Structure formats: C-alpha cells, structure tokens
Amino acid sequence: MSDGDGKDTVKFLSEKENLLSKRKKKRLGTDEFAQAIARIAVAQVCESLGFQSFQQSALDTLADVGVRYIRELGKTALAFANLANRSQCNVFDVIQGLEDLGSVQGFSGASDVNHPLSGSGVVRDIIRYVCQAEEIPFAYLLPVFPVVKERTLNPSFAQAEENPPDEHIPSWLPKFPDPETYVDLSSGNEKDTEKEVVNKNQQVEEQHIKVERPLLNLQQKLICNGSEAGIAVEQVDAAKAQRAAESNPFLAPPIQFGEKEVSVPALPAKLSDDTLGYHQSCEVLESNLLALEPSLQANEAAASGPCEPQDSRKILLNGRPNIHFKFGNRKKSLGMVTSPRNEGIEKSSLWFGDDCDEIDKKRRRAEKVLWENTEYPPEASYL
C-alpha cells in the first residue's frame, strides 16, 4: 500500500468516526447524563494511577462496569436487608454485599464463616485503600439528578370545596374542567366559516358515497346481464354529479350505454381464413375461461375427454386468440364442462337448473361476436 492510499483510508476512517460520533450524540438514551458523569469519574481515577490516554471503547466499558458494580451492590444490600425483614439498608447489609461481590477475587477471612462483619476483610481493604490513595474530588459540580419537576395537580372536589354534580362522583376525584372550555360557541364569524367548510366537506363526502353506490350497482348489473348495461344512476342528482365531476374526474358518474360512440374492434383477417381446428381451440379457450376452476375440477371426473381440452390449450399458447372482455362470474355452475365437443353439454346444463342460463347466454353472445366473420357455424364442428 502506497502512502497516498494510506492517507486516504485514514481520512476516510476519521470521517466515518466523526459520523459515528455524531450519530452517538444524537442518540440520547435515558441514562446518558449519568453515564457521561461516570465516564469522567472513571477517567479521573485512571489518570491518578498513571494512564495518559484511553481508548474510547475501553473507557466506556470500564465506566459501564463501574456503574454495574454500584447497581449490583445496591441490589445485593437490599436483598440482605429484606432477608432480615427490613426495608431500609444499614451498614452491615452493605458489607455483606461487598463480601458477595468480592468473593470472586477473594479477600482475607472469606473462608471464616462466623467472622464478624465489622471486622470483615473487605472493610479492612477499603480502609487501607482510603488511607493510601490520594483524594481526588470530582471535576465538576453536580446538581441532584434526576431533577423532579413540580406538577400542579388539578384540585379535587373536596379541595375546591365544591359539591360534585352527581351522587355517583366521589368528592376526592379531581374537579371537572370549566364548561367554557368545551362548549361550542354558536356566534362569531370565524365559527360560521368553519361550519361552512365543515358542511362542504360533508357534502363532498356524501357525493363520494353516492357516486360510489351507482358504480357498484353498475358492476353488479353488468355481471348479471352481460353486455346489456342497464345503469341506474337515478340516485345521483345531476347537480351533485356535476360538482363531483368538476372536482375529481374519477368520481364522475359512468357514461351510459350508447352515449358515446365507441369503435367496434375489427377482427384480424387472419382469423377468418384459419382452419376449423383453430376456431375450435378458441372456443375451448373461451369456455375454459368462462368456467371457474372449482367447476372444472368438479367436472373432471364427469367429463369424457379431459385430455382433449388440455391439448387444445397447448395449441392456443402458440396462437393469438381475440381479446374478450370477461366479466367475472362468481356463480358456480356444475353444468359447465370443459370439453365443448360433448354432445351432452347442453342437456347437462339444462339438468342443473337456472344458474346456467345466464352463463349460456353469455357464451352464445360471445360466440356470436367471435363467429361473425366465419363461414362455418360452430355447430358443424361437433362430431
């Protein structure tokens, strides 16, 4: 690695560290202040021992360990106090806690089970430490933290010397707020304009709902009647519809059948010249698409030639049939059989009731569209 590269990487590293430190500063935990103070105190202790500088992570670790030591000591002392049926700790609890934590390293007299606590080895060690260590006060002046904010509580009924309005409300509960704070003001210009805006919003919302309803109706009716689009738009007022149309083109009422001139899609010439086989396969595709999968599965056992439609489906993948608008027919009909070549189709459809009538009508209509240009009607293809 050349020197130039090394410098670049060092610069990159320093930038990254700056970013990381910035991120650290932004991330304020709940205990940041206390941890920072602990870090300073630990740094002072280490400096008195002879260290001249620290690794950031090492200092953080040591400060964290120190904090955990304090907390563990407090927890252990409290546990000993609770064991002795007390809630407040005394010096012997602390000494026992110190012994507990010091048992890892060991102290003199640890093995003596009956030793008196006041003369414990840990205490002697601490005394020795205090005597020989130099006194280093903390570098900064600290306030008592965490600072407790003074809250002004709402007065209770009893404190305010009021009677609660109802019997079921006890007097020690806080007072109700002043009625002026929550009552609507009927007078005033600002309030009127606000109300108007509110009314307008409500009207627009009503329009939305009312325009949506005919749309849903339209869809349902299209499903039922195929191409016969009988739209019921009577619910929508003309004025409101206009307003909605002005505001949002997507909310405009749908155009009725026959209103707009739509060009009829021209079938490609190719289709009319093709062989009967292709037409048959197209028909199979259409009937397959019209029928639902569950009905297909239900009728696989009943169908005489289940493999044939599959073959024709394969042929279809190579060819490009016409685009047909399919209106999703949710009604399941047992009468729909995949293979149109069965003579018994029409008979079986008749057996299964009225549900199939609409489907048949749709199919025949679609066939009409498809076979407009053909010379050979579909019936001739049945053999």
Next chain:
Amino acid sequence: MNGQSSQQQPKDGRHDDDAALTEFLASLMDYTPTIPDELVEHYLAKSGFQCPDVRLTRLVAVATQKFIADVATDALQQCKARQSAVIKDKRDKQQKDKRLILTMEDLSKALREYGVNVKHQEYFADSPSAGLDAASREE
C-alpha cells in the same frame, strides 16, 4: 469463668472492629471520593437501595472507586508488561514508555480475573485498512 474470658476476648475484638468501622465511617465524611455522591445515589435508587445515611453512600462510592482502581492497576500492569516485552527499537521503546494507553485488550484481560468477560471485535471490515494496524489506528 473460662467461658466468660473466652467470650470477652472476641467481644473486645468485635468492639475494636466496631470502633474501627465507626471511625472509618466518620472519616468518610472528610474524604471526598472521586465518584460523586449524586451519581451513586442515582444508581442506588435505581436498584432499590434505600438509606438516608450519607455515610453509606460514601462507603459505596469508595468501594466502587477501589474496585475500578484495582481493575485499572491490573490493566496498567498488563500494558507495562507488553511494553517491556518489545525490545526491538530503542527509539520506539522510549516513545511508547511515555504514552500509557488504556486499551481494550489490557482491560479485557484485567476484567477477566474479576469475573467480567469482555470481548470486543478485533476490527470492523468497513474500510480497506481495517484490521491491518489496530493499535496505531485507535490512537
């Protein structure tokens, strides 16, 4: 009589111990530990320790200070041992003698004896020079 005399001696011993403890606690009020009282009180309150006596918080503060001093001393010894092991360049040795740095390696070795297992990553592979020269990078 014998029993009483045998009992008396331990009692005297206990009295001595108690007296020493009481003296020590009294002397704590004069001694200002490096770890401030407010910090110690905050963390003791967090763990549920309840005591209005200031001497106890001072005792806890002094105990923590002693603990940290012990760990730091061990780390310092580790650092010095590592420096004395490097006997390659006289110039380098002189430079390193001046700077005693608390590193994670020394700290983790020192803490392991106290039952604290600290493992830190050797390097983060976020740049091409990561892990090449860890000591100089941290400085």
